[in-house]
Structures are given as C-alpha cells and as structure tokens.
Amino acid sequence: MEKDLNELTNEELIKEFQDNNTIEAYKILVKRFKDPLMNFVYRFVGDKDVASDIVQNTMLKFYLNKDTYKSFAKFSTWIYTIAGNLAKNELKRRKRRTILSLDKTNDNDKPMQVADPKTLSPERLTDSSILSEHIQKALMKIKKIYREVVILRDIQGLSYEEISEITGLTLGTVKSRINRGRAQLQKLLKDIYYE
Amino acid sequence: MEKKTNNKEEKFAHVIKLLKSLPQETAPQDFELRLFAKIENRNFESVARQSKPGWFPGWILAPVSTAAGRVVVLFLFFSNWSNSTKPIVTSENVAKIVAEASKTVIQPKRNYRIVVNKNDVVIKEKVTLPFNPAKSVNLDGYLKNKRRLRGNSINAPGRFVSERQTYFEFPGFIPVEENQKVVNKLKAQIDSLEGNGSNESSQNNR
Numbered sequence: 178m179e180k181d182l183n184e185l186t187n188e189e190l191i192k193e194f195q196d197n198n199t200i201e202a203y204k205i206l207v208k209r210f211k212d213p214l215m216n217f218v219y220r221f222v223g224d225k226d227v228a229s230d231i232v233q234n235t236m237l238k239f240y241l242n243k244d245t246y247k248s249f250a251k252f253s254t255w256i257y258t259i260a261g262n263l264a265k266n267e268l269k270r271r272k273r274r275t276i277l278s279l280d281k282t283n284d285n286d287k288p289m290q291v292a293d294p295k296t297l298s299p300e301r302l303t304d305s306s307i308l309s310e311h312i313q314k315a316l317m318k319i320k321k322i323y324r325e326v327v328i329l330r331d332i333q334g335l336s337y338e339e340i341s342e343i344t345g346l347t348l349g350t351v352k353s354r355i356n357r358g359r360a361q362l363q364k365l366l367k368d369i370y371y372e
Numbered sequence: 373m374e375k376k377t378n379n380k381e382e383k384f385a386h387v388i389k390l391l392k393s394l395p396q397e398t399a400p401q402d403f404e405l406r407l408f409a410k411i412e413n414r415n416f417e418s419v420a421r422q423s424k425p426g427w428f429p430g431w432i433l434a435p436v437s438t439a440a441g442r443v444v445v446l447f448l449f450f451s452n453w454s455n456s457t458k459p460i461v462t463s464e465n466v467a468k469i470v471a472e473a474s475k476t477v478i479q480p481k482r483n484y485r486i487v488v489n490k491n492d493v494v495i496k497e498k499v500t501l502p503f504n505p506a507k508s509v510n511l512d513g514y515l516k517n518k519r520r521l522r523g524n525s526i527n528a529p530g531r532f533v534s535e536r537q538t539y540f541e542f543p544g545f546i547p548v549e550e551n552q553k554v555v556n557k558l559k560a561q562i563d564s565l566e567g568n569g570s571n572e573s574s575q576n577n578r
Contacts, residue, residue, distance in 0.1 A: 204404075204408075207404060207407065208404070211399040211403055211404070212396065212397075212398045212399055214399075215397050215398060215399040215403075216396050216397040216398070219397040220394070220397070225397070228397070229399060229400055229403065230418070232399060232403070233403070233406065233407055233410070233418070234418055234419050236407050237407070237410060237411070237416055237418070237419045238419055240411060241416060241419065305393075305395070308390075308393075309393075309394050309395055312390055312391065312393075312394055313394070327391070328391075331387075331388050331391040331392060332391050332392070332394060352380075356380050356384070359384040359387050359388070360384070362384075362387050362390075362391075363384060363386075363387050366387060366390060369390070
C-alpha cells in the first residue's frame, strides 16, 4: 500500500488524504517537503530553531486544513505559501518584540557576528561555512519582499510562475523584485563577488 | 523578453552562483517524531497561537486600551452628572417628586415675625416656621459664643454628631431674625423716614 502511495504525485497524495483521510499519504508529503521548506524558511528567517518550529506549524496547518487545498493549484505552491506566511508573521512578531523590548541585553537580539571577508585571507574565504554564513548575513540585510523571491528563485530553484502563485504577485513584479534583490546582494557581497 | 531575462540573469550570474552554493538546510532528525507526537496528542496550540497574528496589531493595544479607559471614565462621570442634574424631567417624574415632597413636609412650629403695616404700625406676628425651634441651634449665637447652649437641650450642637442620636433630620439653614433688635432698627428707620418726609413737604410748601 505504502509503495503505491510513494509512486503518487503530490497532488494525488493530498487528494488521497482529503478523500480517505489516509495518514500515510500525509506522512509521505511531510517527508517530501520537510527539507525544502526547512531550507527556504531558514534562509528567510535566519534561525534554525525558529525555522524548524515554523515548518512544524506549516505541517500541522496542512494536517488541520487539508480541505482548504483546491486541486487546481500545485501542492508545492500551496505548502510554500503557508510556510512563507508563517515565516513572515514570525518576522513581524520579532520586529515588534525588538521594538517593545526594554531588555536590550538579550543575546537573541544582537546581530549575528560574522567575520568581515575583507579581514579574511583568500584561503579562509574558501572555507564554505564562513562563506555561507556571510551570504546568509547578506540575505538577512536585504528587504523581506526581495529576500523571499530571491530565495525561492535562486536557492529553491522555483519557476517565476510558481513564485508568482506563492506570493500572489504578478509575474512582472516577481521578476523586478528578484532583480532588485540580486542587485542589493551584489553590493553586499562585492568582496566575494570576484572569482 | 526571455532574452532580456537571460541578460539579467547573466548580469547577476555570480550572485546566483553564490546563492546556489549555499548548503541545503535539513530538518532536524526528530522532526517527524515531534510532529506526529503533536498530532497524536492533538497538541495544536502552537498553530492556534500563530494563526492570524496580524488581525489586530499588538502595538495598537496600548493606545486603544488607554482611549477606552478614558471613554469609560467620561461615561461614568457624565452618567452620574446627568442623574444628579436630571436635565430631562418628564411630567411623570415631576408628579413623583411632588408626591414624595408632600409626604416629608415638616410640621411648622410657632414663632414670630415683624410686620410693618401700611399705617406704619409695626406688629409682631405669629408665624409658623418649617422646623422645630426646640430642636434647632442658633448658629450665629453659637459662633459668636453669645448663646452657648441650653444644657438640657436636645438642640445641643454636640447632638449633631452624637453617637447616641441615631436619627437626625436636617432641614437646612433657616435665618431667624433677632426680634428686639430688628424691631428697634425698623422703628429707627421709619422715624428717620418720617422726619425726612415732613422736612421735604415743608420745603415744598415754602
């Protein structure tokens, strides 16, 4: 039975879950999407624990609201939309907390300490963990509206049409936002921009 | 259009390459275990907490609650004010008030007043006052320390605050003329008027 389910597409699996409440179909979809969503949300919020909680909540929302999915949409865009909205809400909440917080000594509020590539030797720059940390920091510096689309396009590898569906933006807006985000990143990453 | 997009992608090729080089973040090992435990235990609190967090922004709460508090205070103030002043008195209310007032009329007691008749005769006339003189206090006298107290009296000022007196009905302050003084004063005034009048008439005759 499970083998058969594994061969089904995402859309067929959610239909199975909707129609027959087949928990196995749900589990397969969780397995398929937990890592891509984790990657997307982590790059968006910049915190692994928070990202893990958001993806958990995304899956719980999917479980609780399975009937709100309509078969004309792609399952991947539907689940990315849920995750994206939860991630954006989390960032809003964090922003409010930062504004309202009187305790400025909280370590969580401090900006991430990343070595400046100018001070690093080329050998050290090739250290992938430092490089990826620096790129992540640059990602967190660009506006949320640009960051979301850039991650979906250049990290997650989704098509413009899919991004348009996920974000609810027109195709033109998606493209312009992606390019603006890339331009901002290019400025921020100019030190490691050369080859 | 496609060419334009490709040109843009070429322009940012290095950024795209850097982004694609990022390691893929994966969910924690216990991700599914935790998720299915939540589903088993019907523990959906985290989702309920997160759902629609923006329907009422938190930063609005403080000013809204302050404004609401002020409105409540104003409402309470004006509701009391309107009750006390009764700006709208209906005929039914008037009838009710009159009926209540008529029940609480104080039976007047005997006293005197000075009346100057048209023929300039000043007489002392018995009047009824709306309070019992035996139970009243001459406040002027008391303040001037002239007429201290009648010791036996129920009207001793101490009685006003006495613990022994369980009930006290206070009709208000009522001016009482000091008879003899007023009589003398009025007589003097009348005499002076008569004098002036006679002088004036004699001057006119001249």
